[in-house]
Amino acid sequence: MNVSIEIGLLVSAFLIFCSILMSKTGYRFGIPTLLMFLLAGMLFGTDGLGIQFDDVSVAQHIGMVALCIILFTGGMDTKMEDIRPVLSPGVMLATSGVFLTTLFCGLFVYWVSGWQLHTGVGFTLIGSLLLAATMSSTDSASVFNILRSQQINLKHNLKPMLELESGSNDPMAYLLTIILIQCLQAGGVSGWEILWSFLLQFVVGIAGGYLLGRLSVWLINRVSLKNAELYSIMVLCFIFIIYCSVYLMKGNGYLAVYIAGMVIGNSRLFKKKEIGTFLDGMTWLLQIVMFLMLGLLVNPHEMLPVMLTAVLVSVFMTFVARPLSVWLSLLPFGRKITHKSKLFISWVGIRGAAPIIFATYPVMAQVDGASQIFNIVFFVTLISLLFQGMSLSWVARKLGLTEPLPEKEDNFGIELTEDVGSTLREVLCTEELLQRGRHIRELSLPEGTLVIMIKRGDRYIVPNGSLELMLGDRLLFMQHGETVER
Numbered sequence: 001m002n003v004s005i006e007i008g009l010l011v012s013a014f015l016i017f018c019s020i021l022m023s024k025t026g027y028r029f030g031i032p033t034l035l036m037f038l039l040a041g042m043l044f045g046t047d048g049l050g051i052q053f054d055d056v057s058v059a060q061h062i063g064m065v066a067l068c069i070i071l072f073t074g075g076m077d078t079k080m081e082d083i084r085p086v087l088s089p090g091v092m093l094a095t096s097g098v099f100l101t102t103l104f105c106g107l108f109v110y111w112v113s114g115w116q117l118h119t120g121v122g123f124t125l126i127g128s129l130l131l132a133a134t135m136s137s138t139d140s141a142s143v144f145n146i147l148r149s150q151q152i153n154l155k156h157n158l159k160p161m162l163e164l165e166s167g168s169n170d171p172m173a174y175l176l177t178i179i180l181i182q183c184l185q186a187g188g189v190s191g192w193e194i195l196w197s198f199l200l201q202f203v204v205g206i207a208g209g210y211l212l213g214r215l216s217v218w219l220i221n222r223v224s225l226k227n228a229e230l231y232s233i234m235v236l237c238f239i240f241i242i243y244c245s246v247y248l249m250k251g252n253g254y255l256a257v258y259i260a261g262m263v264i265g266n267s268r269l270f271k272k273k274e275i276g277t278f279l280d281g282m283t284w285l286l287q288i289v290m291f292l293m294l295g296l297l298v299n300p301h302e303m304l305p306v307m308l309t310a311v312l313v314s315v316f317m318t319f320v321a322r323p324l325s326v327w328l329s330l331l332p333f334g335r336k337i338t339h340k341s342k343l344f345i346s347w348v349g350i351r352g353a354a355p356i357i358f359a360t361y362p363v364m365a366q367v368d369g370a371s372q373i374f375n376i377v378f379f380v381t382l383i384s385l386l387f388q389g390m391s392l393s394w395v396a397r398k399l400g401l402t403e404p405l406p407e408k409e410d411n412f413g414i415e416l417t418e419d420v421g422s423t424l425r426e427v428l429c430t431e432e433l434l435q436r437g438r439h440i441r442e443l444s445l446p447e448g449t450l451v452i453m454i455k456r457g458d459r460y461i462v463p464n465g466s467l468e469l470m471l472g473d474r475l476l477f478m479q480h481g482e483t484v485e486r
Contacts (some may be wrong), residue, residue, distance in 0.1 A: 011051070015040070015041075015044055015051075015292055016288055016289070016292065018040060018044075019036065019037045019040040019041075019288055019291075019292050020288070022036045022037075022039070022040050023036040023037060031386075031389075031390060032385050032386075032389035032390065034287060034291050034352060034353070034385065034389075035382070035385040035386060035389060037287070037288050037291035037292050037295070038291045038292075038294060038295045038381075038382070038385070039295065040292055040295060041291065041292040041293065041294060041295015041296040041297075041298075042295040042296075042298065042300060043295075044295075044296065045295060045296045045297075045298065045299070045300075046296075046299050047299055047300045047301055051296060053293070053296040053297055054297065056297070056360050056363050056364060057364060058293075059293055059294065059297050059357070059360055060357060060360040060361070060364060062289065062290060062293060063290055063293075063294075063353065063356075063357035063360070064357070065240075065286070066286035066287065066289065066290040066353070067170065067254060067353075067354060067357065068239055068240065068243050068253070068254070068257050069236075069239060069279065069282055069283055069286055070283055070286065070287065071167060071170065071254055071257050071258040071261065072239045072257045072258065072260065072261040072279070073261065073279045073280065073282075073283045074163065074166075074167040074258065074261065075167060075257070075258040075259065075260065075261020075262040075263075075264075075265060076261040076262070076264055076265030076276065076279065077163075077265060077276075078160070078163060078164065078167065078261070078262050078265060078266075079160075079265070079266065080262070080266045082157070082160040083160045083161075083163075083164050085157055086157045086160055086161035086164065087164070088333070089161060089329075089330055089333055089336075089337060090160075090161045090164035090165050090168070091164075091168070092329045092330065092332070093161075093165040093169065093326065093329050093330070093345070094164070094165050094168040094169035094172060095169075095172055096325075096328070096329045097165070097169065097325045097326060097329040098136045098137055098169050098172040098173050098176070098325075099136075099172065099176070100321075100324070100325035100328055100329065101132065101136040101317070101321050101322060101325045101349075102129060102132045102133045102136040102173075102176055103129070103132075104132075104320065104321040104324060104325065105131075105132035105135075105136070105313065105316065105317050105321045106125075106128045106129035106130075106131070106132035106133070107128070108313065108316045108320075108321070109123060109128035109131050109132060109309075109313060110123060110124075110125050110128035110129075112309060112312055112313070113128060122369070123369055123372075124184075124368075126180055126183050126184055127184065127367070127368065127369050127373075129176075129180055130177065130180040130181065130184065130362060130367070130373065131313075131373045131376060131377070133173060133176035133177045133180055133358075134173070134177050134355055134358040134359045134361070134362070134373065134377050135173075135317070135351055135355035135358075135359070135377050135380055135381070136169075136172075136173045136176065136355075137166075137169040137170050137172065137173035137354055137355065137358075138162075138165060138166045138169060138348065138349050138350055138351070139166065139170075139350060139351055139352025139353060139354045139355065139381075153402060153403050154344075154396060154401055154402060154403075155401050155402070155403050156337070156338065156341050156401070158341055158344060158345070158401060161345070162345065162348050165345075166350075167258050168255065168258055170254050170354050171201070171202075171205060171252040171254045171255035171258075173354070173355075173358060174252070174254055174358060175197070175198065175201050175252060177358045177361055177362075178361070179194055179197060181361060181362060181365045181367060184365075184367045184368070185365060185367065200250050200251065201250070201251055201252040201255075202251075202252060202255065203251070204246060204249050204250060204251025204252070204256075205246055205251040205252030205253070205254075205255035205256045205259070206255060206256075206259055207251075208242070208245065208246040208249060208251050208256045209242065209246065209255060209256035209257065209258065209259030209260040209263070210259055210260070210263055212238070212241070212242045212245065212246075212256070212260055213242070213259060213260035213261070213262070213263030213264050214263055214267075216235070216238040216242075216260065216263075216264055217263065217264055217267045217269060219234075219238075220234060220235070220264075220269055220270055220271075221268070221269065221270050228271055228274060229274070229278075231270065231271040231274065231275055232271075232274060232275050232278035232279070235264070235275050235278075235279070236278075236279075236282070238260070239257055239260075242256050242257050242260045243256060243257050287353075290353050290357075291352075291353055294353060294356050294357075294378075298374075298375070298378050302371070302375050303375045303378065303379050306372055306375050306376050306379065307379060309376060310375075310376045310379035310380050310383070311379075311383070313376060313380055314379070314380045314383045314384065317349070317380070318347075318349065318384070318387075318388065322346050322349035323342075323343070323346035326342055326345050326346045326349075327342055327346075330342060330345075340399045340400065340401060341401065343399060344395060344396060344399050344401055347388060347391075347392070347395050348388070348392065349384075349388070350384050350385065350388050350389055350392075351377075351380055351381040351384040351385070352381060352384075352385065353381075355377050355380075355381055356374075356377055356378055356381055358377075359373055359374045359377040359378070360374065362374070422478050422479060422480050423478070423479050424476060424477070424478055424479075425476075425477045425478075425479065426474055426475070426476055426477075427474070427475045427477060428472070428473075428474055428475075429469050429470065429471060429472060429473035429474070429475060430471070431471065433469070434469060434471065437469075438468050438469055439465065439466055439467065439468055439469065440463055440464070440465050440466075440467055440469065441465035441466065445477075446479075448479060448480035449477055449478070449479050449480070450477065450478050450480075451463050451475050451476065451477055452476055452477070452478050453475075453476040454467070454469075454473050454474065454475055454476070455473070455474040455476075456470060456472075456473050456474075
């Protein structure tokens with residue numbers, strides 16, 4: 001049946017609107033927002049209100065676009081000073097952790113396949129490892145969203161470690177998925193070919209992401225555009241240029257965009273605040289579209305035959321494979337990471353859109369058991385988002401890993417864009433400050449420092465040098481620095 005573009009847009013807008021409303025309801029009950037988007041898709045899908053969507057290719061391509069932007073934005077939000085102390089354990093979790101999870105879970109799936117469960121689920125050893133590989137990574141969209149929306153402040157640098165892991169482990173899961181599909185299609189791949197593919201993907205991905213990220217910073221800071229909004233569009237173009245260029249060079253495009261995001265986010269960048277705001281909005285839109293689309297793609301009645309297997313796999317992955325992988329991956333760091341921290345890291349092995357998107361690759365490759373792989377991964381993702389996502393803050397509190405959020409003083413509601421090259425700082429007028437002088441001109445401020453506003457009670461005062469300061473005043477200082485050259 002042919003549907004006009006107007007009807008298509010109307011239905012799409014209505015679905016997104018309903019998803020947003022459902023997410024608000026879910027938030028009241030502590031249900032992860034992204035899970036509500038997934039459930040909304042299932043509600044409106046074939047087994048729900050009857051919207052038919054079965055184009056796996058479209059889902060895969062939209063998922064690829066969404067993951068690129070989500071990973072890039074996650075990289076931009078990752079501050080080097082935060083992740084530097086946890087860089088080594090984060091990388092170990094993102095590489096060996098994913099590999100070990102695939103190995104343990106794959107062997108378990110192969111073992112379960114030999115049981116007489118009368119479910120029709122049966123996999124070869126390579127097929128079992130492929131199923132495990134598709135869901136071996138923690139989902140960056142889910143982890144970023146849950147940690148930030150629940151405003152969890154974690155001790156021991158756990159938050160940057162978890163965000164680093166979730167942002168950088170998708171490339172490893174993707175690589176394992178592609179290699180195992182090749183093994184099934186070609187009947188086998190030599191160990192040297194696998195090793196060469198790993199090295200090429202990671203070396204080209206890291207080098208390409210870093211170099212193209214530096215080039216992007218250089219271009220943004222030197223290209224003069226009359227319309228400031230075009231800088232955000234330029235960054236959007238760079239994301240896909242980086243992904244596609246590295247992919248064509250046989251590197252890992254997902255790793256490249258994450259590295260490039262980190263490079264750009266930790267550099268002085270013209271219109272950085274506006275670019276970040278634009279990408280945050282794009283990330284939310286694409287997360288909604290991606291989870292909604294994946295919900296539409298699945299047929300819940302097809303999950304019933306694999307439900308028992310999916311539950312067993314989910315329980316094993318959550319309570320055995322993930323904790324064992326975390327403990328072994330962090331073994332080289334000894335007591336630097338506490339047992340409670342390792343327990344919490346194990347619990348934050350949340351699955352989301354990335355595993356479902358990776359599960360579409362076997363479907364597109366038409367490998368044996370591909371539909372079973374997709375349905376099992378989808379069911380495991382639902383369980384993970386529901387139980388692990390909802391209990392994240394509770395588990396953190398029970399393990400004593402939370403601490404109060406630092407108070408952010410913002411009495412003036414003023415922000416400066418980074419390209420101005422100046423910083424704002426609030427200072428409380430105390431007895432010690434008044435001893436230096438009761439008038440602003442007597443404070444002997446450093447060169448390039450100005451008091452631009454004073455808050456006295458509920459009043460805001462634009463000061464001059466002769467203004468008399470009073471105890472309890474809040475002074476807003478602006479310190480000048482170099483502006484970004486263009």
